[in-house]
Amino acid sequence: xxxxxxxxxxxxxxxxxxxxxxxxxxxxxxxxxxxxxxxxxxxxxxxxxxxxxxxxxxxxxxxxxxxxxxxxxxxxxxxxxxxxxxxxxxxxxxxxxxxxxxxxxxxxxxxxxxxxxxxxxxxxxxxxxxxxxxxxxxxxxxxxxxxxxxxxxxxxxxxxxxxxxxxxxxxxxxxxxxxxxxxxxxxxxxxxxxxxxxxxxxxxxxxxxxxxxxxxxxxxxxxxxxxxxxxxxxxxxxx
Amino acid sequence: xxxxxxxxxxxxxxxxxxxxxxxxxxxxxxxxxxxxxxxxxxxxxxxxxxxxxxxxxxxxxxxxxxxxxxxxxxxxxxxxxxxxxxxxxxxxxxxxxxxxxxxxxxxxxxxxxxxxxxxxxxxxxxxxxxxxxxxxxxxxxxxxxxxxxxxxxxxxxxxxxxxxxxxxxxxxxxxxxxxxxxxxxxxxxxxxx
Numbered sequence: 001x002x003x004x005x006x007x008x009x010x011x012x013x014x015x016x017x018x019x020x021x022x023x024x025x026x027x028x029x030x031x032x033x034x035x036x037x038x039x040x041x042x043x044x045x046x047x048x049x050x051x052x053x054x055x056x057x058x059x060x061x062x063x064x065x066x067x068x069x070x071x072x073x074x075x076x077x078x079x080x081x082x083x084x085x086x087x088x089x090x091x092x093x094x095x096x097x098x099x100x101x102x103x104x105x106x107x108x109x110x111x112x113x114x115x116x117x118x119x120x121x122x123x124x125x126x127x128x129x130x131x132x133x134x135x136x137x138x139x140x141x142x143x144x145x146x147x148x149x150x151x152x153x154x155x156x157x158x159x160x161x162x163x164x165x166x167x168x169x170x171x172x173x174x175x176x177x178x179x180x181x182x183x184x185x186x187x188x189x190x191x192x193x194x195x196x197x198x199x200x201x202x203x204x205x206x207x208x209x210x211x212x213x214x215x216x217x218x219x220x221x222x223x224x225x226x227x228x229x230x231x232x233x234x235x236x237x238x239x
Numbered sequence: 240x241x242x243x244x245x246x247x248x249x250x251x252x253x254x255x256x257x258x259x260x261x262x263x264x265x266x267x268x269x270x271x272x273x274x275x276x277x278x279x280x281x282x283x284x285x286x287x288x289x290x291x292x293x294x295x296x297x298x299x300x301x302x303x304x305x306x307x308x309x310x311x312x313x314x315x316x317x318x319x320x321x322x323x324x325x326x327x328x329x330x331x332x333x334x335x336x337x338x339x340x341x342x343x344x345x346x347x348x349x350x351x352x353x354x355x356x357x358x359x360x361x362x363x364x365x366x367x368x369x370x371x372x373x374x375x376x377x378x379x380x381x382x383x384x385x386x387x388x389x390x391x392x393x394x395x396x397x398x399x400x401x402x403x404x405x406x407x408x409x410x411x412x413x414x415x416x417x418x419x420x421x422x423x424x425x426x427x428x429x430x431x432x
Contacts, residue, residue, distance in 0.1 A: 015422055015426065017425070032418055032421050032425070033418050036421060065432065070394065073375065074281070074285070077287065080284070081280035081284055084279065093272055095305055096304070122265070126267070140262070142262065142317065162258075163255050201257055201258075202257060204253075
């Protein structure tokens, strides 16, 4: 229908919408890209030359229709994919598993220099996740150590990012997870823990029984109700 | 399940993206697997459009996830992991396209449609299917560079300058390509209103 001309510059195109041909003059001098950008900006800030141009309004509704179609195309493409191939997944996980980052060595007994027993940072993170996973209605996310974990007895603060299920008492849950983490770490490590800072990044509703697949980026299933961090103790701005 | 008190103990499969991205960055393979299952299909669908076929999709998506695993610790905002993964797979697909370029004897802009331009008659198919397959056909028939720009902008959410960087083209060229892609996609979808 349209033959793209390679040396055309933006704005030279004639937008053909059925019987209507919109040239630059019909679009109040705007290009199709201007209009897409304006649409993407939520028609803000208001531009009278666009808002009062019949041609621009026709083009904008065509842009809106195409946007809706594009969103559906992505959904359809995603839904049309073959069922997850389990051997593909296990092949992939097999490859990445061997590359896991262990992080620093943390002295368990004696000092690292003396050839004492060590535990890796990665293993300590796994212990922390394990402690949190035993508490109902909460997911542990990322965790960081503030302090020199490689030196025995050095004071260490632990920052954990958690997401709490809707309906939980956030303060109680945060207190429980702090206790559980301290308890587990004291049992398995010699870390001198001075604080466990819990940041609640999300209060999450679970999916309805059917639509259990993640649809939107933020929460995968339900939809974030409140995403502001409630913190257990003083919070470090973890990024 | 509707009664959350009965299912407070939940599986990681229901965790939010930020939790999963954070755990995966910390080395939790189980959390990473949930991300693979959650966004693998989206990444497959997107890279199929970009590559123009499904032939290399398994490899491209796998390569993307391996890179993602390595680079997740650098992702500052775990909640944005979905769009981040799209960008990782976008780059892998473009690498694949570049690698096959020497075998192409056709100039970019004259490259023919990847799928034959099936003329689907509006009456022949159910509305939704027909419209979607029309859009699919229109996209597939765009010259390759135009299609790449269009997909990167409209689906993966890249800015004009980011597309220019990824494709190693001047921003003005990207604007020109996008402008032509948009004009022709809008025009060709018009009969499907």
